[in-house]
Amino acid sequence: MRTSNFTPDLTDNQRKVLDFIQRFIAIYTVPPKLQEVAEGIGISSRGVAHRYVQALVEAGYIETDSGKHRGIRLLKSNPYRPESRLPLLGEIAAGKPIEAIPGQDEIDLSEFFGHNNFAVQVKGDSMIDAGILDGDTVIIEFRETADDGDIVVALIDENETTLKRFKRSQRGKYIKLIPENSEMEPMVYEAERVRIQGVLIGQLRKY
Amino acid sequence: MRTSNFTPDLTDNQRKVLDFIQRFIAIYTVPPKLQEVAEGIGISSRGVAHRYVQALVEAGYIETDSGKHRGIRLLKSNPYRPESRLPLLGEIAAGKPIEAIPGQDEIDLSEFFGHNNFAVQVKGDSMIDAGILDGDTVIIEFRETADDGDIVVALIDENETTLKRFKRSQRGKYIKLIPENSEMEPMVYEAERVRIQGVLIGQLRKY
DNA sequence: TTGCTTGTTCTCATAATGTTCTCATTATAG
DNA sequence: CTATAATGAGAACATTATGAGAACAAGCAA
Known part of the structure; x- marks a missing residue:
């Protein structure tokens, strides 16, 4: 659960919300609405979700298009970009174990x-x-x-x-x-x- | 190409309509009329369908031959499709044009x-x-x-x-x-x- | 042409969402 | 312990998004 971003200026839950938003966008390509944010971190109140989102705005991680539905914008790039590549381990059925060929190549399905x-x-x-x-x-x-x-x-x-x-x-x-x-x-x-x-x-x- | 730092320029239903139009054209090779758009997203009003289509025109996704029947033309395809999914059009090689598979309209490779x-x-x-x-x-x-x-x-x-x-x-x-x-x-x-x-x-x- | 279909423009309602509150509870520092 | 910050629920309100359908205009086919 440790990520590469160290963000001491955020509380645990704020971090959780930011994480959720990034993952949501990676999966659905659009930002979540507050209801979804709330459910995403396991609470039921849109109001509380809104408070977290505002905290992230003030901390400079996101922007919001005030009033609009799904109006959250990430300011930094999303670490959860969907992956369309796989490590390619080499040819099979040749004489050597697969492990002997470390993943030097990848296959791109984009x-x-x-x-x-x-x-x-x-x-x-x-x-x-x-x-x-x-x-x-x-x-x-x-x-x-x-x-x-x-x-x-x-x-x-x-x-x-x-x-x-x-x-x-x-x-x-x-x-x-x-x-x-x-x-x-x-x-x-x-x-x-x-x-x-x-x-x-x-x-x-x-x- | 799709990055994470944007606010969606389409609402949920507008995206749904764009998706429907693309799929409709792929299946039937002609664009849908407003009645079909309405049914395609589960509403009954041609007027509402028209409002969605106009929103897509203003957002630059489609053009319309004003007044003409089936006058929708696709300009650019929607950027809201995650890069691990593809529209799934149904079964091929049977006696009929490609039909959509009910309940499953995309395949997810994630x-x-x-x-x-x-x-x-x-x-x-x-x-x-x-x-x-x-x-x-x-x-x-x-x-x-x-x-x-x-x-x-x-x-x-x-x-x-x-x-x-x-x-x-x-x-x-x-x-x-x-x-x-x-x-x-x-x-x-x-x-x-x-x-x-x-x-x-x-x-x-x-x- | 005629008659029907389709696109367009409206108004009126309702639902969904974002926003702002207050109140209560829990965690934590000192 | 007390004080403070952080958290959660949910009510109340404003705005955005959505839906129905009437009325008219424009296209289309017989």
Whole structure:
């Protein structure tokens, strides 16, 4: 519970409130309202929460937009920034223990969270040979164009949506949508019938 | 890019509306009308929906083609989405356009970033039937015990590390490490020779 | 065109939130 | 012990945010 900030000018509870506000913002991206602050530190009075918040204002840790809902602003940077990186420990199944390779590298998932991205849950086995199983979640970048070989979310006849590998015919008149499953056949459509909704940029699965 | 030092320029419901509009466009490819916005956030008044939409216009998030039906255009996406969550659009590949999953409209990846987790890059095809391909990244929770059926990172003879499905023999004297690849055979070791380093909790792939 | 739908502008109410108090209780220093 | 600071509850009030719906204008389709 010890943090790097040593703040002797705050009481324990004021410290607790500041801590809560920082964590709240990290999680929800918006500051808490007084009711939430109160609950966050285990009391029931908005008035008391307000008193703590004012103390933090006077101590110079935060500002408030007086009257506005969720009007708290942090003045110093938030130590609880959400993490989107993980230590990457090296390749597995090689001859050495994992521990022998200290975390010198990390993997950054922030590109998964871009503004035009969304996640879709996959139903069915049509992409099983590409390692995309029924129930997996795929991450799609919202785009209207794709390159040959991309895996795309395609809308057919403004009606049916599928995840397939994309290929254009030589003159661009037809579009071939190729399942990655040896038991299924590629489908060919006139280009006008197919609209790209997005391109696969990632895939993930929770166990 | 989102920092912590700001007061939200949108109220809770205004954010909800922005979120709804983005999701609506992703699903139906056209912007919603006010009636749909109203229903989308659980109110019945077109007038109120209009007020929210106007607030978003003034905040610079959207534009409207004044008077036109479905005249909303997105300008910038909302910065209020935490970097560990993605909008989740529902299941793909069924016969219909993507539908939202009721009750669950985003996926949260924050559990991937726990302190005891690390990422490992997979080498080889031994888990290919489980949809884990060569080059994939798996997310491991650092643990020393596992249950039967878990996929684990196991260290054999303090020397060799592999990713396999874990199974204990009835008396616990032996441990079977099962590859998910029909061309490979399970391996059996005396329990002392195998040490669990972690358990698979997630898997991801970048394209 | 006609008739219906949709967007826009209002007013009126109500709920939710921030703010300021008073009063009581607990912890702590001296 | 007493004095003081810190804490908690909650009432009362002001302001902000929200919701319903009427009335009218503008778009849209048959």
